[in-house]
Amino acid sequence: MKHLEFDNSRKFDIVPIGRAAIDFNPVDINRTLAESTTFKKYLGGSPANIAVGLARLGKKVGFIGKVSKDRFGEFIIDYFNKEGIDTSQIYKAKNGESLGLTFTEILSPTESSILMYRNDIADLSLAVEEIDEEYIKNVKAIVVSGTALAKSPSREAVLKVLEYAKKHNTVVIFDVDYRAYSWLNKDEIAIYYSIVGKSSDLIIGSREEFDLMQGLMTKESSDEETAKRWLAYGNKIVVIKHGKDGSTAYTTDGKKYNIKPFPVKLLKSFGGGDAYASAFIYGLLEGWDMIDCLEFGSASAAMLVASHSCSEAMPTADEVKEFIRESKEKYGDMVARM
Numbered sequence: 335m336k337h338l339e340f341d342n343s344r345k346f347d348i349v350p351i352g353r354a355a356i357d358f359n360p361v362d363i364n365r366t367l368a369e370s371t372t373f374k375k376y377l378g379g380s381p382a383n384i385a386v387g388l389a390r391l392g393k394k395v396g397f398i399g400k401v402s403k404d405r406f407g408e409f410i411i412d413y414f415n416k417e418g419i420d421t422s423q424i425y426k427a428k429n430g431e432s433l434g435l436t437f438t439e440i441l442s443p444t445e446s447s448i449l450m451y452r453n454d455i456a457d458l459s460l461a462v463e464e465i466d467e468e469y470i471k472n473v474k475a476i477v478v479s480g481t482a483l484a485k486s487p488s489r490e491a492v493l494k495v496l497e498y499a500k501k502h503n504t505v506v507i508f509d510v511d512y513r514a515y516s517w518l519n520k521d522e523i524a525i526y527y528s529i530v531g532k533s534s535d536l537i538i539g540s541r542e543e544f545d546l547m548q549g550l551m552t553k554e555s556s557d558e559e560t561a562k563r564w565l566a567y568g569n570k571i572v573v574i575k576h577g578k579d580g581s582t583a584y585t586t587d588g589k590k591y592n593i594k595p596f597p598v599k600l601l602k603s604f605g606g607g608d609a610y611a612s613a614f615i616y617g618l619l620e621g622w623d624m625i626d627c628l629e630f631g632s633a634s635a636a637m638l639v640a641s642h643s644c645s646e647a648m649p650t651a652d653e654v655k656e657f658i659r660e661s662k663e664k665y666g667d668m669v670a671r672m
């Protein structure tokens with residue numbers, strides 16, 4: 335059953351909007367960030383990682399965002415160009431704003447943290463006049479990344495994209511994407527997240543992110559109550575992620591679909607979410623059944639938490655399929671299914 339309808343006549347399959355950043359992941363792992371001395375540079379930023387993920391899966395991908403006017407900004411644009419991602423809607427910062435830098439700490443396979451340098455940041459200076467209606471009209475789906483709502487003018491630019499998407503029946507995917515660093519207070523998080531969540535067609539978020547989004551509506555709610563709330567606002571699918579405990583998709587026909595993580599040799603505990611989102615969205619664009627979309631997302635996520643990067647390691651569709659085949663051969667056909 336198809337839960338989302340896409341206009342397959344459009345030029346682009348998917349266009350994330352939000353930050354592109356650079357990850358510096360330690361090469362000398364299993365020690366604190368202070369002790370690490372050698373780092374590997376990767377493209378980063380959740381929406382940018384998702385763009386890379388979907389491009390690697392063979393989809394036609396664009397990106398709306400703003401980068402620094404320096405070598406780091408050039409790195410992002412060059413990387414996207416190499417991946418075949420359209421960069422026509424990526425703008426250069428005008429007032430010396432910086433590209434986001436993320437320094438990660440891999441204390442152990444299960445203990446990781448990320449330190450984000452985001453002062454005077456380029457991506458949050460994306461302006462309303464930089465949003466092109468014709469571009470949104472030619473996209474099957476946009477991915478709104480929650481952090482892009484953290485500050486003006488990016489906040490208003492995203493809401494303008496949302497208006498154009500609704501006007502032109504462009505599917506709205508809301509990847510809630512909470513990064514505490516960028517927000518002033520929890521009320522603003524709840525206000526702006528819920529504006530988008532009430533207009534989207536699909537919401538993907540962790541339990542914590544949904545709690546933040548509905549913070550002004552209720553003190554707490556179960557996954558079922560959360561899904562019912564956001565489906566009632568018009569979403570066709572609500573996906574609630576629970577890290578190593580897996581994730582669940584809820585759909586308007588009252589059904590729920592659970593998926594477990596694939597067994598994998600963990601290298602780091604971050605980076606799974608962007609691979610999950612890109613592979614799950616790929617399955618939806620392919621018109622797959624819900625459980626197959628979830629399995630594909632879960633498999634890609636497992637591949638990324640077993641990898642050093644959150645972007646460079648994004649797999650092709652054949653690589654994900656091979657990973658699933660090998661996992662089923664080793665652990666049985668129900669390896670990730672409940």
Ligand SMILES: Nc1ncnc2c1ncn2[C@@H]1O[C@H](COP(=O)(O)OP(=O)(O)OP(=O)(O)O)[C@@H](O)[C@H]1O
Nearest residue numbers: 575576577578581595604605606607608632635636
């Ligand atoms: N230890 C693990 N082993 C296998 N798969 C995992 C593990 N941890 C996470 N995953 C996979 O990654 C998916 C997303 O992870 P999580 O729920 O932590 O999202 P997230 O917080 O958005 O991730 P990120 O760290 O990228 O921000 C999970 O649903 C699961 O499929």
Ligand SMILES: O=C(O)C[C@@H](O)[C@H](O)C(=O)CO
Nearest residue numbers: 357378379380436604605644
């Ligand atoms: O989303 C961020 O800005 C951090 C990313 O750069 C990093 O790749 C990560 O943690 C992805 O989940």
